[in-house]
Amino acid sequence: MGCPAAAIVGSSRRRSGRRQGMSIGDPGALAQETLWVRAMTWDIRGKRVLVTGATSGIGLEAARSQYVSREAVHPERFQDSRRQFVFLVRGGEKALPEKEDVLEEVVDALQRRRGLQIRYRDFVGARKSVRIEPLSLAVYDHQLYVIGRPRGGPTHAYRFSRIETAETVGGTFPYPDKDSYDPERVFADSFGIIVDDKYPIEQIEMSLAPRWTSYVRSHRWHRSQESVVRSGRVHVRLRVRVCPELVSWILGFGPDARVIGPPRLKRHIGRLAQRMARTHHADGAS
Template sequence: MLNIFAVNTVLNESRKLRDKILPEEYPSGEQYLIPIIESIDNHKTLEITYQGHWQDKSYTFQIEPYCIKAFKQRWYVAARSPYYDKVLIYSLDRILEMKQTDLPFEYPQTFHPKAYFDDSFGVIVDEEYDVEKISIKVYGNQCKYFRSLPLHHSQKESETHSNYSIFTFRLRPTYDFCQAILSHGDFVEVLEPQWFRIQIGTTIQKMNQLYE
């Protein structure tokens, strides 16, 4: 699969193709990729000044970077927070400043980036949500979209009918997965678990009230 780094290499080497290849643009944060990669490789702690989307002010603290992940046009770093003593996810576009330190950290042999995100839809790894079987009914030609671009690696088409199909997933139904389901509008209906069906239905009702 051709990734963003390969595309950028092609563009840099062939100027005449630059206006004919239109990769997705990332809002910001790419300038931090190299120092993060170097810190992961050298096992060196980073000091960052960070302001989350829901925070009124920024904070400066240290992180121990474990891996980088791209999701929906944003770069994220999974890093251990020494303060909280756990792995947290930081969006690179929310980093205001970054500097490498000489403070070493030990990369845990038990941490495997792919396995860490396996049960998650995007970048929200919230263990407060159990890994569950999710069943959805997809209507009409939208089934073709799900077949060609699965939402998650656990996706399976358990039933196929003339005007709909049943797709199942095994993951943590976190906020970002909820948003992905809602993005398909009335082409997708959640069947189970019941609590997730109710949650999606309640969200749709609130959305409908905005247009009444």
């Protein structure tokens, strides 16, 4: 988790009014971008994986051309590559291939800087009709998200599989410059995909049982992470949004985790743990 190691399609490949390897006004640009997204979502469905680096500026086309050129020179080195280099998919994008027409509408609006009218079900299942300005298409935890914002509203990550319909509407909108919208900055303090301002950014500290020491030293959940061993327990500090994703992560350690601060989070985890204990006790009694 942490600032999502997501492949982001959209602004992250935009440089000085041009896409890498294509012009914004190029009639073939949309087709190339659609191919990019199709390949990316193909990976999500578990059929194939190409490692792309949105954060390092390496595009899919560059990765593909580099791969192909090396394979042409040394084909014997690549005959087992799909088993030698493996990306393990957990679940994958549930909405594909059934919603490929919706995906194409999203990509079209994203490339042409057009608004999108979407019918969307939120986390609790409530259906909403929202008009958004699409800013990026992102992959996080093997799932697709449309990063957009209602006109004049805050940036939000819309889960693609819960978008029931999408229709391009209105004229073009001015795509924000990097000072106004940069995915790296938007997600810098997020523990996962949630970027809503209603979840405050705070300094988090928890301690884990000694058996987690080696794991913590070799694992990074967020770029702000710091760790120290104190009195036998390993302490982890993060500066992130206090959101449901963070809470679920802490609870995942079970009794090995102890929240040090902030106090509000500590109390919340304590209440949840008590409720979980009552629930499981009741299930056992029945």
